[in-house]
Structure formats: C-alpha cells, structure tokens
Amino acid sequence: MPEKSYVLITGATGGIGAAFARAFAARHHHLILTGRQSARLRTFSAELANAYPITVLPVKADLTREFDLDRLIGVMDEHNIQVLINNAGFSHHERFDRVPFSRWQDMVTLHCTASIRLIHQVLPEMIRQKGGIIINVSSLNALFPMPHTGVYAGSKAMLNALSEALYWELKIHGIQVQVLCPGLTDTKFLKRSNDTTGNAHEARGWMWQTPEDVVAASLAGLRRDRLFCIPGWHNRLLVTLGKMAPRRWYYPLAIRFFQNVMPTEPAE
Numbered sequence: 001m002p003e004k005s006y007v008l009i010t011g012a013t014g015g016i017g018a019a020f021a022r023a024f025a026a027r028h029h030h031l032i033l034t035g036r037q038s039a040r041l042r043t044f045s046a047e048l049a050n051a052y053p054i055t056v057l058p059v060k061a062d063l064t065r066e067f068d069l070d071r072l073i074g075v076m077d078e079h080n081i082q083v084l085i086n087n088a089g090f091s092h093h094e095r096f097d098r099v100p101f102s103r104w105q106d107m108v109t110l111h112c113t114a115s116i117r118l119i120h121q122v123l124p125e126m127i128r129q130k131g132g133i134i135i136n137v138s139s140l141n142a143l144f145p146m147p148h149t150g151v152y153a154g155s156k157a158m159l160n161a162l163s164e165a166l167y168w169e170l171k172i173h174g175i176q177v178q179v180l181c182p183g184l185t186d187t188k189f190l191k192r193s194n195d196t197t198g199n200a201h202e203a204r205g206w207m208w209q210t211p212e213d214v215v216a217a218s219l220a221g222l223r224r225d226r227l228f229c230i231p232g233w234h235n236r237l238l239v240t241l242g243k244m245a246p247r248r249w250y251y252p253l254a255i256r257f258f259q260n261v262m263p264t265e266p267a268e
Helices: 015-026 038-051 066-077 101-129 150-173 198-203 211-223 233-244 247-261
Strands: 005-009 030-035 056-060 080-086 132-137 175-180
Touching: 005 015, 015 030, 015 038, 015 080, 015 132, 015 211, 030 038, 030 066, 038 056, 056 066, 066 101, 080 101, 101 132, 101 150, 101 175, 132 150, 132 211, 150 175, 175 211
Parallel strands: 005 030, 005 080, 030 056, 080 132, 132 175
Antiparallel strands: none
8 A cells, every 4th residue: 555645636727626736735635636738737736746745746637538537547546545526627608509519428527427437446445444535526506507507517416416425325434525516716617618707707706706715615614524515605595595495486586697697698
C-alpha cells in the first residue's frame, strides 16, 4: 500500500475544482488533479506544489473519452485515494433540439458514467480502510429544472440520487458522501456553457457566490456529516419554498427567472 494518500479532483483547473484544490493543498493533502488543458493543468499543479509541502500529480484527461478515463483509472490503481471529488462538468444553454446529440451524450457520460466509474474504483480500498470521502458536485438546477437545461438537470439529479443512496449504504463503513448543490457561482462555467449572464450577474449580484464560498460550505457540511450541501442562505430558502409550493406555481416562476437570467432564444 502506498504511504501517501491523495485527494483526487476532476475538473480541477478552474472554478469550484480549483478552489477545492487550493483548500486541500492548504491542509497539506497530496493531490491528483485532472483537466483537459495540459498547459493550465501543469501550471496550476506546479503553483500548488511550490506553495505547499505536497505532491501534486496532474493527469490530462477528457473524461467523456473512454481512453482518458481508463488512463485515469490506471493512475488511481497506483495511489491511495482518500478523497474523491467528482467536479468535472459542463452545461449547454440552448434549445434541446438545436444541440447535437453527441453533445448531450458527452454530458451524460461525464456527469453520470465517469462519476460512477470513479466511485466504483475507489470504494474497495476505502471500505478496507474504513474511511474516505466522496463529494459529487451537482447543482441547484438538479432540484429546479428550467428550460434549456433538461439534460444537465437530469444528469445532475442522477448524481443526487446516487449520492443519497451511497450515503446510507457506506455509512457503516465510515465513508462520508456529500452531494454539493451550488446555485449561481462566479466561474467561467456559464461562459463555456453558451450562457450570457454577465448583465444578470451585475443585476443579481447578491445571488452569486464565489467558488471559495461554495467550497467553504462543502467542507463545513462534511464536518457536520451533511448529505446535501446547498451553499448560501438564499439557495436553501429557495429549496425550502420550492418543496412547499405546488409545482404549478414553480413553472411560471422558473420561466420568468430563465427569461431574466438566461440568454434570450434567437429568432428563427
């Protein structure tokens, strides 16, 4: 058994993933980081390794591709993973039929298939050691699907259900499971997802959180052994009201929010 234990973070070069990496590095945890952009991944890994007395292993990987996923599994075979953070993800805010099916397929592969496989890989050793942490980064959107987000919300909802089942299944083995459901977060994620929320960010600044806020909430939730972590009082209030309100009330509000925050659909 390798002497060192590692935190594995997928999608670690920006946003919430990078904030997790910095938080665990500051706690002197060794890291395995994945990302698709090799230059950024190498630079970020070197930055952390130079700043803290830790080992940082960068693994360039596009987890929608089976070859890259296999290669990452090979790296995991050679290291003791104490914490797994399934953070890699993307969205695409456009009418369902206008997006190529392959794009939706990649989304489901990344959010669902890759996450399941990585969890399946780390569990035997975590169970043997009677401890470990699994964090699945989901989204508030999984609880509140909106127009143009069906596949994203659905795939993230799968992560919610999986995490809830595993939380109770693995508790007896001393393994913590958390599903992290952030709301609007100030990252490059929305820009990559074909979203144009720059104006909305200025207009609704109080609704937005930083990646560091989200990670701080996640780590605090772990200390309390919280299964669902919903960062931000306003997001928790939204979830509470959403559970109380009839669904027929939700849809008009969701559509209005969508029209204000998400891009307007271009004319035919």
